[in-house]
Amino acid sequence: MNMGMSSEEIKSKAARVVMNTYGRYDLALAGGRGALVYDPEGREYLDFVAGLAVASLGHAHEGVAVAVARQARTLVHVSNLYFTEPMVRVAERLVDNSFADRVFFCNSGGEANEAAIKLARKYSHDRYGAGRYRILSMEHSFHGRTMATLSATAQTKIHKGFEPLVDGFGYLPWGDPEALDRAMTEDVCAVMIEPIQGEGGVNEPPAGFLERAAESCRSRDILLIFDEVQVGLGRTGELFAYENFGVEPDIMTLAKALANGLPMGACLARETVAEHFGPGTHATTFGGTPLVSAAALVVLDVMLAPGFLDQVRRVGAYFKTLLQKLAGRHDFIRQVRGRGLILALQLDFPGGGAVKALMDRGFLVNCTQDTVLRFLPPLIITEAEVDRLMPVLEEVLVAEAEALED
Numbered sequence: 001m002n003m004g005m006s007s008e009e010i011k012s013k014a015a016r017v018v019m020n021t022y023g024r025y026d027l028a029l030a031g032g033r034g035a036l037v038y039d040p041e042g043r044e045y046l047d048f049v050a051g052l053a054v055a056s057l058g059h060a061h062e063g064v065a066v067a068v069a070r071q072a073r074t075l076v077h078v079s080n081l082y083f084t085e086p087m088v089r090v091a092e093r094l095v096d097n098s099f100a101d102r103v104f105f106c107n108s109g110g111e112a113n114e115a116a117i118k119l120a121r122k123y124s125h126d127r128y129g130a131g132r133y134r135i136l137s138m139e140h141s142f143h144g145r146t147m148a149t150l151s152a153t154a155q156t157k158i159h160k161g162f163e164p165l166v167d168g169f170g171y172l173p174w175g176d177p178e179a180l181d182r183a184m185t186e187d188v189c190a191v192m193i194e195p196i197q198g199e200g201g202v203n204e205p206p207a208g209f210l211e212r213a214a215e216s217c218r219s220r221d222i223l224l225i226f227d228e229v230q231v232g233l234g235r236t237g238e239l240f241a242y243e244n245f246g247v248e249p250d251i252m253t254l255a256k257a258l259a260n261g262l263p264m265g266a267c268l269a270r271e272t273v274a275e276h277f278g279p280g281t282h283a284t285t286f287g288g289t290p291l292v293s294a295a296a297l298v299v300l301d302v303m304l305a306p307g308f309l310d311q312v313r314r315v316g317a318y319f320k321t322l323l324q325k326l327a328g329r330h331d332f333i334r335q336v337r338g339r340g341l342i343l344a345l346q347l348d349f350p351g352g353g354a355v356k357a358l359m360d361r362g363f364l365v366n367c368t369q370d371t372v373l374r375f376l377p378p379l380i381i382t383e384a385e386v387d388r389l390m391p392v393l394e395e396v397l398v399a400e401a402e403a404l405e406d
């Protein structure tokens with residue numbers, strides 16, 4: 001296959017043959033190494049997006065590349081009708097390092113949340129019979145684009161045009177424990193929460209909210225589901241985001257960083273919950289193939305090695321301090337949010353122009369919810385690389401703010 005297309009060729013062909021579901025930037029990418037990515041002409045970009053919190057070990061990670069190549073020559077896929085060692089080893093790693101006892105593997109965050117939704121309903125149906133099936137989620141949440149997960153996502157812009165939604169979801173204000181308590185009616189089987197909301201704008205939970213939510217669930221045998229698809233796996237400086245808050249869920253979902261870019265999702269649960277999935281209740285052809293599992297084993301090895309999470313916390317704190325100093329110099333930055341290496345600037349103007357200007361200057365940054373600049377660099381990013389971004393970020397934001405005033 002000829003992999004030598006120019007940027008222009010790639011973009012013009014895409015305009016003809018690829019479904020137009022993404023508002024893509026005017027940029028084609030062809031290679032990467034560490035925190036850098038390259039366009040087909042060799043132009044370099046410092047990546048503060050990491051495939052939206054996916055390439056956490058960095059691009060073209062040597063350990064992942066070697067493990068995947070070796071596994072590709074050994075066994076890529078057999079059906080889940082058979083046992084395979086790489087998958088069992090990943091499951092063991094996740095269980096040994098989390099609240100969970102068992103894991104179901106799938107291919108994406110949406111699919112992991114589908115599994116969580118089905119498991120919660122099955123648990124409740126088995127124990128309490130029909131009618132106790134509603135799942136409550138939080139305003140500004142994002143849980144995926146499948147029919148059930150978009151129905152769980154409390155954002156009308158994501159629902160629009162796809163109605164009728166899947167029945168059995170209810171939405172609550174983010175961070176309001178009283179509203180949560182009031183909504184816990186007899187038909188509720190689970191509450192689904194991102195411990196820190198990602199796509200919704202990097203919203204940390206108000207102090208005590210997750211604890212109160214957990215108590216509220218436990219006292220009624222309502223399951224607490226944490227969607228850690230974006231904030232799990234080292235992103236916050238802990239292996240799992242819930243560790244920051246000392247609150248354990250009953251079910252947790254992972255994806256994005258799990259196999260550093262190979263498609264892999266996981267739904268983890270306590271034994272008393274997981275036992276409600278039996279043979280024939282849930283499945284997916286590609287879940288936990290030897291190939292993606294080989295990549296995930298490297299990811300978990302690296303993240304669990306001494307010092308890795310310390311470095312995420314250290315660089316994250318350094319980056320956040322610089323963002324706070326920047327906010328101190330400019331009123332148009334309303335707030336700095338996040339922890340570890342999921343950080344954000346709440347601007348008082350749309351961030352799309354700044355993203356484009358930063359791209360022109362060789363930096364990839366994301367904008368979410370129109371006015372939030374979100375930083376999700378590879379977790380191996382260094383202080384020196386953060387230092388490279390900061391003066392350009394300031395220049396670009398000042399220019400944007402001035403242009404908007406004119």
Ligand SMILES: Cc1ncc(COP(=O)(O)O)c(C=O)c1O
Nearest residue numbers: 108109110142143144198229230
């Ligand atoms: C918190 C959260 N849940 C679920 C998803 C959906 O994951 P996927 O796109 O892999 O289906 C995302 C994706 O951004 C996410 O951030």
